[in-house]
Amino acid sequence: MRVVLEDVSFAYPGSVEPLFLNFSYAFDAGTxxxxxxxxxTGKSTLLDLIGGLQLPDSGSVELHDAESSRIGPRCSWVLQNNMLLGGRTAVDNAALALIATGSPRGESRARALDALTRFGLSDRADYPPERLSGGEAQRVTIARCFLSAAPIILADEPTGQLDSLNSQLVFDALIESASDGKVVILATHDQALAQQAHAIVDLAG
Ligand SMILES: Nc1ncnc2c1ncn2[C@@H]1O[C@H](COP(=O)(O)OP(=O)(O)OP(=O)(O)O)[C@@H](O)[C@H]1O
Ligand SMILES: [Mg+2]
Structure with a gap:
């Protein structure tokens, strides 16, 4: 899997200056x-362009997938505003990534519970999102993303509401996903985490 942006230019309608002007970069699997x-500066917008939520005004965004017969979504998202289904428990929310691709419910829930445990949430498995703290909800979305088979992970500030210990847990899980051959793209304000990434794209420079 490779995500290739070539000469991408993009401006939001009505804005004076383009946010991206001839931006090129290739994101590789395992990274x-x-x-x-x-x-x-456009971190979230860049993820939107990669995930297809926005289209470039010019240039191209291409997902080169070696597995041409792949079924199902190619991008798994962790969004800035934690998308969890209300009225469903944490474990059901985490299991969605598996159930959506046809895994049996019982097995999906068991794997979801393992993932929640990994992120310190075993005792929150039966809570609906309404009863979770911001950081707990964020970790449920990470667990769901971690379980997804999608080859690209787009994580927008996944540690924005977490303490340093939990931030590191989440980052380690992203590194592990990359080791599994995924393309992992992480928008972050956390310099300590960014320094541990394999590569850095600095939109300020
Ligand atoms: N839907 C939109 N319509 C118009 N302008 C937008 C829209 N979304 C974002 N912008 C503008 O585009 C610029 C980049 O926004 P973006 O959300 O990509 O930044 P960011 O780097 O992710 O910021 P943050 O660190 O605060 O999350 C900002 O100036 C923002 O106001
Ligand atoms: Mg953002």
Whole structure:
């Protein structure tokens, strides 16, 4: 898997200056790339362009997938505003990544529980999102992302609400996903984590 951006230019409608002007970069499988830069420099927008939520005005965003017969989504998202289904428990939310691709419910829940345990949430498995703290909800979305078979992980500030111990747990899981052959792209303000990534894209520079 390889994500290749070539000469990408993009401006939000109505904005004076383009956010990206002839931006080129290739994100490789097996690599965690940290996207850094001050607030408003376009980190989230870059993930949107890669995930297909925004289209470039010119240039190209291509996902080169060696497994041409792959079924299912190619991008697994961790969004800035934790997308969890209300009224469903943490374990059901985490299991969604598996159930969505046809895994049996019982097995999906068992694997989801393992993932929640890994992120320190075994005693929150039966809580609905409404009863989780911001950081707990964030870790449920990470667990769900970690379970997804999608070959690209787009993580937007996945540690924004976490303490340093939990941030490191999450980062280690991203490194592990990269070791499994995924393309991992992490937008972050956390310099300590960015320094541990395999590559850094600095949008300020
Ligand atoms: N839907 C939108 N319409 C118009 N402008 C937008 C839209 N979304 C973002 N922008 C603008 O584009 C710029 C980049 O936003 P983006 O969210 O990509 O930044 P960011 O680097 O992720 O910031 P942060 O660190 O605060 O998350 C900002 O100036 C923002 O105001
Ligand atoms: Mg952002």
């Amino acid at each position: 965690v790339t940290a996207v850094v830069g001050p607030s408003g």
